[in-house]
Amino acid sequence: xxxxxxxxxxxxxxxxxxxxxxxxxxxxxxxxxxxxxxxxxxxxxxxxxxxxxxxxxxxxxxxxxxxxxxxxxxxxxxxxxxxxx
Amino acid sequence: xxxxxxxxxxxxxxxxxxxxxxxxxxxxxxxxxxxxxxxxxxxxxxxxxxxxxxxxxxxxxxxxxxxxxxxxxxxxxxxxxxxxxxxxxxxxxxxxxxxxxxxxxxxxxxxxxxxxxxxxxxxxxxxxxxxxxxxxxxxxxxxxxxxxxxxxxxxxxxxxxxxxxxxxxxxxxxxxxxxxxxxxxxxxxxxxxxxxxxxxxxxxxxxxxxxxxxxxxxxxxxxxxxxxxxxxxxxxxxxxxxxxxxxxxx
Numbered sequence: 005x006x007x008x009x010x011x012x013x014x015x016x017x018x019x020x021x022x023x024x025x026x027x028x029x030x031x032x033x034x035x036x037x038x039x040x041x042x043x044x045x046x047x048x049x050x051x052x053x054x055x056x057x058x059x060x061x062x063x064x065x066x067x068x069x070x071x072x073x074x075x076x077x078x079x080x081x082x083x084x085x086x087x088x089x
Numbered sequence: 090x091x092x093x094x095x096x097x098x099x100x101x102x103x104x105x106x107x108x109x110x111x112x113x114x115x116x117x118x119x120x121x122x123x124x125x126x127x128x129x130x131x132x133x134x135x136x137x138x139x140x141x142x143x144x145x146x147x148x149x150x151x152x153x154x155x156x157x158x159x160x161x162x163x164x165x166x167x168x169x170x171x172x173x174x175x176x177x178x179x180x181x182x183x184x185x186x187x188x189x190x191x192x193x194x195x196x197x198x199x200x201x202x203x204x205x206x207x208x209x210x211x212x213x214x215x216x217x218x219x220x221x222x223x224x225x226x227x228x229x230x231x232x233x234x235x236x237x238x239x240x241x242x243x244x245x246x247x248x249x250x251x252x253x254x255x256x257x258x259x260x261x262x263x264x265x266x267x268x269x270x271x272x273x274x275x276x277x278x279x280x281x282x283x284x285x286x287x288x289x290x291x292x293x294x295x296x297x298x299x300x301x302x303x304x305x306x307x308x309x310x311x312x313x314x315x316x317x318x319x320x321x322x323x324x325x326x327x328x329x330x331x332x333x334x335x336x337x338x339x
Contacts, residue, residue, distance in 0.1 A: 022318045042261045044226060045318050 010081045013056055014073070021052045031074030039073070059083050098156040099294050105152045113144050114208050121215065131239065137216050138194045138241075145189030156294055157183075157286055161190045161301045165276060168306040172242040173276045174268050178257045178328050179246035181283040183299075188244045190301055196236055198245040198264060219243075221263055233267040243273075247321065251289060255281075255336055257329040260321040269317060274306035277328045281335040300335050304328075 018024045024039055035041050041049060050062050057080055061067055064083070070076050117140055124133040150159060171193045177184065185203065188195055198219045204210045217236070221229055233243055247260040268275050279302040285295035304327065312320050 022316070037259065040259045040322060041318070042259070042263075044262050044266065048318070 005081075005084050007077075007081055010057075010084065011077050014053070014077050014080060017049070017052045017056050018073075021048060029073060031072065031077065033073045034071055035073060035076065036071075053080065057084065059087065095156065095294075095296065098153075102153050102156065102294060103292075106148065109147060109152065110144075110208070113147075114212070117144070117212065134217060135194055137212075138196070141212065141216055142189050142192075142195070145186040149183060149186040149189060153286075153294060156296055158298050159187075159190065159301065160298055161303070163303045165303050165305045168276065169274050169308060172237050172240050172273060173306060174237075174264060174271075174273045175242060175244040175276045175278050176260075176264065176324050176328070177244065177246050177278040178252070178280055178332055179248045179250070180252050180255070180280065181286045182251070183283055183286045184246060184251075184280060185244075187280060187283070187299065187301055191242070191244075191303070193242045194240065195242045195244050198233075198243060200249060221245075221261075222249075226263060226266070229263060230267045230270060233264070234271050237267075237271045237273050243267075244278075247325075253289065255284070255332070257325055257332060260325045262317045262321045265321040265324070266317045269312070269315070269320065272309040272313075274308050275312065275320075275324060276306045277304040277324055277331070278302070279304065279328050279331040279335055281332055302331060302335060304331060 015026065015029045018029055018039070019026060022039075022041070022045070028039060033039055035046075050067070053059075054061060059080070061080075061083060066079060070079055117137075120140060121133070121137060124136050128136065149157070173193070175188070175191065175195070177188075185197055185199070188197060196217050196219060197213070198221050199213065201220060201222050203213055203218070204220050204223075206213075217232075219229060219232060224232070236243060243264070245264040247262075247264055248258040249261050250258075252258050265275075280299065282297050282299045284297075286297050286299065287294050307324065307327075312323070315323065
């Protein structure tokens with residue numbers, strides 16, 4: 005999966021699950037302060053991402069360091085690469 | 090000269106506050122003991138929450154007058170009957186006391202620190218106030234649903250903390266998830282003019298006209314198709330727009 009595909013699919017999750025406008029989905033957008041998700045929304049986000057990408061990220065410690073949409077996209081890209089190896 | 094007058098009014102307020110609170114807490118303690126002995130648990134809670142409303146009313150309407158004045162407007166005259174979920178913006182430490190303007194049995198959703206206040210924290214705990222950050226969400230949802238079923242309204246400040254500027258902060262979704270589960274009408278409440286009652290990091294009250302606008306309720310029929318995320322942002326935008334107008338018309 006390419007970086008562009010990961011970005012596209014991640015953004016789709018935000019649009020479909022949270023009805024966030026595409027224009028707000030910038031790599032530097034803070035998931036909490038700019039996009040308005042809270043800890044309960046993150047649970048929904050994780051479920052939606054797992055379904056979309058077919059990965060398990062719920063128990064991954066690296067999730068805790070994610071702050072921006074760009075961080076999230078890079079994290080998923082890394083996970084996908086790790087699975088592909 | 091003006092600052093001396095304000096300082097004097099502050100002195101009067103805090104003197105009366107301490108005296109009144111000590112008297113109220115003693116009487117409230119006796120009331121709780123008597124109620125526990127002679128009334129059902131449900132009636133005891135109802136009486137206790139009514140007493141808290143009276144206490145809050147005195148604290149916010151009578152003791153700080155003329156330093157602080159309230160202007161309460163109810164735009165929800167055609168609302169369905171209670172219980173409601175009141176959603177308020179949050180700028181000042183006095184906000185929980187402002188809930189006394191609503192003539193309903195109310196339990197407030199609070200952050201951790203109010204439970205640590207001497208006397209007030211104990212009373213809040215006994216009255217069943219919900220410390221949302223100390224409860225796992227399923228426990229919070231179950232307790233909120235139980236209260237609403239009993240006819241108790243819930244008041245929440247979903248920003249979670251006082252706004253550092255006049256902007257309405259991001260909302261937490263917990264209370265909106267319970268609204269979706271319980272079908273309770275959501276009443277947006279906009280509060281302005283309270284920024285200096287008292288300012289963050291100070292106990293000094295500045296003269297203020299606190300405006301409280303109760304907006305028309307959002308009923309289950311209106312929000313049933315919303316996700317919790319969409320609902321919290323919808324209500325937040327609704328409140329933010331009204332707050333902006335209220336701030337401009339001061």
